[in-house]
Amino acid sequence: MRFFSHWLRHPVVPALALGFLLIALPLASRFALGWGHSFGLLSDVAIGSLLLVLLHRRGWLLSVPLLLIWCLFTLGTVELVNAVGRMPEFADLHYLTDPQFISLSTGGSGLSQPLLALALGLCLVCYGVARWGQSEPKPALRAAWLIPGLALLIGHAALQYRAPSDADQWLQFNLPHKLLAEGLSAAQRQTEDWLDAGSPESPPDIHDLTALDLQGTPLLAQAGKARNVLIVTLEGVPGAYIEASRKAIGSSYQQAPMPRLSAWAERGMLTPDYVLHSHQTIRGLYAMLCGDYSKLDSGTPKGIELLNNPERSEQCLPAQLRENGFSTHYLQGAGLRFMAKDQIMPRMGFDKTLGRSWFRNEPYLEFPWGMDDKAYFEGALGYVQQLRKQKKPWMLTLLTVGTHQPYSAPADYLARFPTAKQAAIAYLDDAVADFLQALQDQGVLKDTLVIVTSDESHGLENVRLASAWGFNLLLAPEQAQLPALKSGVYGHVDLTASVLDYLALPMPADIAGRSLLRDYAGGRPMISYTNGLLREHDGQGTFTECDFRQVCRQYASPGFIADSARYLRRLGGRTARLLSQRAELLDQSLHAGKPDSQYQFAQRTPIKLKTSAGDDWADNLVGAQYLELPKGTRTRVSLKIRAVRLDRQGAQLQLKTKEYDRDSLVPLPVLPLLTRDRPVEVSFAFDNLAARKAFSFHLLGQGRGSIEIVDFSVVSEPLEERLLAAQKNIEENQALMP
Template identity: 70%
Template sequence: MRFTCQWLRHPSSNLLTLGLLVLVLPLFSRFALGWSHPYGYLSDLAIGSLLLIALHQRVWWLGIPLLLTWCVFTLSTAELVNAVGRMPEPGDLQYLGDAQFVSHSTQGSGLSEPLLAMAMAVLLGLYLGLRSWQKKHPASPLSGAWLLVPLSLFAVHSAGQQLKPNEADQWLQFNLPHKLLAESVTGGQQQWADWLAGDEPNSPVDISALNQLDLSGTPLLQQAGSARNVLIITLEGVTGAYIQASRQAIASSYAQDPMPRLSQWAERGMLTTDYVLHGHQTIRGLYAMLCGDYNKLDSGTPKGVELLNNPARSEQCLPAQLRERGLSTHFLQGAGLRFMAKDQIMPQMGFDKTLGRDWFSNKPYIEFPWGMDDKAYFEGALRYVQQLRSKRQPWMLTLLTVGTHQPYSAPQAYLDRQPNAKLAAIAYLDDAVADFLAALEQQGVLQDTLVIITSDESHGLENVRLASAWGFNLLLAPEQAQLPALKQGVYGHVDLTASVLDYFAFPVPSTIAGRSLLRDYSSGREILSYTNGLLRQHDGQGTLSECDFQGICRRYASPGFIADSAKYLGRFSGKSARLISQRAQQLDQSLSSSQGEQHYQFANSQPIQLNATVGDDWTDNLVGAQYLTLDKNTQTTVTLKIRAVGMDSQGATLQLKTKEYDRNVDLPIPQLPLLTRDQPVEVTFSFDNPNTRKAFSFHLLGQGQGAIEIVDFSVSSAALDTEAKLLAAQETADELTPVQ
């Protein structure tokens, strides 16, 4: 016992505990998770030895934040890879502070790697306890010469990446701290190389092949389609690998058959198998689908949000185009609408009615934190279709499911039949959507309706090449006999708007990009995608380029975009790699009138019922001003006007918070006065952005008995050094009309 106490007081016990935490645990967990790869072990050893040297016997205020950050990074990587089959990017770290996301994503099944979290907590607690105990027995930190060990490991890893690049997934080759470090170093190297070469990294490049309309192909139908209505069914997170015909088309090595019933329906329609998803996140996928434009190929402010300040471009979106031609337009999703401002973005696109979880009166079969389970959702959607058919006006309806979002919604019977919750949720969705389609057929809907089934994004699959970008498009039309079973060619979400308008032989606005699925093309086309941290470009001539966060690109011989395997042709970097990145950056700016100046209106003149108490910054947020990018050296001005609707005599207490990557930001925001029936709240304030703020969110919280109406919530930014621009921005904000 005495020996044990003496050893615990000895600095070697602290060093051993720290080594177990930052060296042994990540190596063992990598092996246990099935992520074994030489580059991955090198990465873990390099970061672990660096932490060991940097933290041993250093001051506590340096060690605790670094170790906590390292633990969060390591655990979040494991969770995100298990959830959606990809490694975190900097923008994904915002969700770690999202109480709604964390609580909802871990509800029921909890963390996917609880043993890893427990081991981290135990070792971290032991380390902190030993540090506290050993304060009376100080020891010297490790010599700086030991830094040669991690630096050598980093050098070997980098040399291996350069000399022998590998197609393995990023999480197999890097841990998250190493990835972020390498990304920063590479960015600095590229800027230095640009300066030496005299290149201008932001110079315009030719993107005409990507952002122009192409209706030069031969029509599959000799005349306009006979359907009166349009139904777009969007399945949360579903990849094309789940459809049997899609797997067969590329001889996929993925052996499972998660959606057999939807696969049977795919044999009855026109299935596009080489179908590209351009990015992650639902609002980005919906924008690309419904507005005929690439969503942002990075993690910047979603174009859907930018659309709120671009009414001219909004009029070109598919719902607005169909509404102009006499169709009533409807959007119905299983989740709430306020998150990511879909309550305003979807009406801005041209939907007459935008409805979410609150619309459904039927009882869900299972409780699911994100919204309606898929069976109950499609039963409600079928009722909605029946209501539309009872009227004489043709219609467009876009549906969006939510049950296949982590933590995945499925009844116990499905969980018992499947190896994990994810496949159980997919099977539950498969039955739900197949039953829905069968009911539509029985009721005669398929005879006069163009039906398109696709997904908003792909939640990916481990060890399946390009799974994060692999989508599908299943088209069911009254003219099915005239259409091929498998549509050849490379297509993507950017093509959906042009395809629907082309089906009806409606004029397609010149601002719409893409090709029509209802035409055959004699030549290939260029297309871009940004998923799983990789920017991919197919040149339409048999070559796929894949560029990683280090600016290193690899070329593959690939007739199409989606393929089970492809011949590696070599790597490249420098100017050729930057050109691909610059093309993506120019596409990202399709809705931006000028750099630095932004004007957004997030007000929604609809009564919002308040809760008696505020429970969560996200679930109780009253406004959808989320994930904005505020440029460097700008000043942001916010104008807020709120009035009471049916408020009791006690009034309502309001609070406005701001977050960056969902962590609270200390800004000069005034305290909001008490809102009463006779006294509305009107506040204007400004704050500076000396550096770029990313994933910046406003959180308006309120508690009281009654309802409120947000009359104005405008956000305007302009360059700090131009007073006139600031005044103009404020005037513009005042003139903006709240989106109805």
């Protein structure tokens, strides 16, 4: 111990600890994680060496807190990439100190890289103890020592400009470097906007993205024979998991995580170049069922905006089929309240919207989000059997949940695979393959159009465009007349038009897209926003991608999804802004872009409480998630809850808010105890001086019995109008005074 204490006081120890913390450990972790890209290594050495010079010989009170932040950045980046396949952004920084995020991301099993956390902690402790023992800091290093690190940063930027890489962000940057580059790019854009302020720009034309195109040659000579429609939506599955899709685009991804579904893909019509427009289940469901692009940013999902637009909702696929005599059904394995699917899906036109509470068969394992995939498909098969007994044609949309974090799989699958994610994918592969086989054995495929797809992609490391790569497997009675591989670029925006085209039903006025049941002579544009990257293919062989710095690059690529593409040029100024402007026009809210909004999330149906508090996500009692609260507005919230059946202890309720999935600092009232004879009724408001995006309300409750949410309204209106109205009231009151 005396030797160790004496060693810590050696003057070289702080420098060694700094070197390990700032350079050695980041480099070692890159190689250990398989992130050994040359740009990333250069980024680590450049930023690490600059911080080493800045912090060496600095005082304990300055250096230790900064190094603690560095450790959180390093570990937090690894955990977020492991959890959701992307790097943190400015709005995510609170993630890195949020224990609930870590818990939810790992399913309560702890950090994914505990050795890295341990190594960072030990180095930080060694440095702190050593610096504490050297209370008199020596003069800091001269500024000239910064030159090598700055030269490396300049070299990194020059290489990025001359030979850009399409590798994932975390392979090319560490987090401080990413944030620095993002800030500099924002300043550059503001300067360009200021210089161009005197030159008016006409809005870009988006007709080629929003038009309905049925000019292609039909694959079928007449309407399809199927009388029913079944859409099977698999949570988070990328197109790379399907073998025929990998072969079609020449993918370098070598694994085969879903061999049984891949075998089924060779029995139907598979579309390999199939684009997912965004992340989040509700966005994917909206795009595929309403023939429209989902939001290409983090604003309020269009599915929620649909609640205030009954005219547009009548053009969604379920409503169109219902109008043409179909009974329409939606069944998912999770509860319905999260993201208000209990309201959104009926608004889209589903006669019945059912979730976890519908299932009576026993699950094979406990999963916080809902039914495991095997039990889910067994229940869904029973539901199909019920539908086949009715005389009316039917439409059924299914959504699994087992391949959502923290991933669901039985012990025998977990024993066969190195990670829970891989085990969950294999479990889903067996479950959906058994389901499709049962449909065939029972004759369902003879009279039913079956489409298997995914709501979003949970991405893959080192696989280009994996976050936007989906798949569409179509199984029809006329399979012999359809190609095994459907050529061309398609996406979720095309699914509604494709089903209506197959059934030869009238097309509503405002849907977009092409039909998968037609061949087209020319290309078409396609757009997507995933993993923080906005991408567009112009249909003429040019692919444009804008990164987190809004630096845009163009590539030569025959289709949207490709294993590689030839770099053409870097874009800036007005040309680069054109893509973001097109995305903004596509994002125009369904309530015509008005700055005020009003939503009612109360369903007035009994909700059974749990006896103990759960997590903020799976046990949320209200579906007000991922809203956008515009800048310069005041948001008013009214909440009323009554008891349906409660014991004498009553129910304890708690309301939370989050922004970008982290706790928000909005002042909230403490909810009183809910009892059988005393409902809870509160109102509050807060101002949005800056725009709030991905803003969520989380209502939690614990008790014995059931409650009913009578009112949960969220209204945002411009601050100016509110102040003018208040001033008018004051003037009117003064006029009435004697």
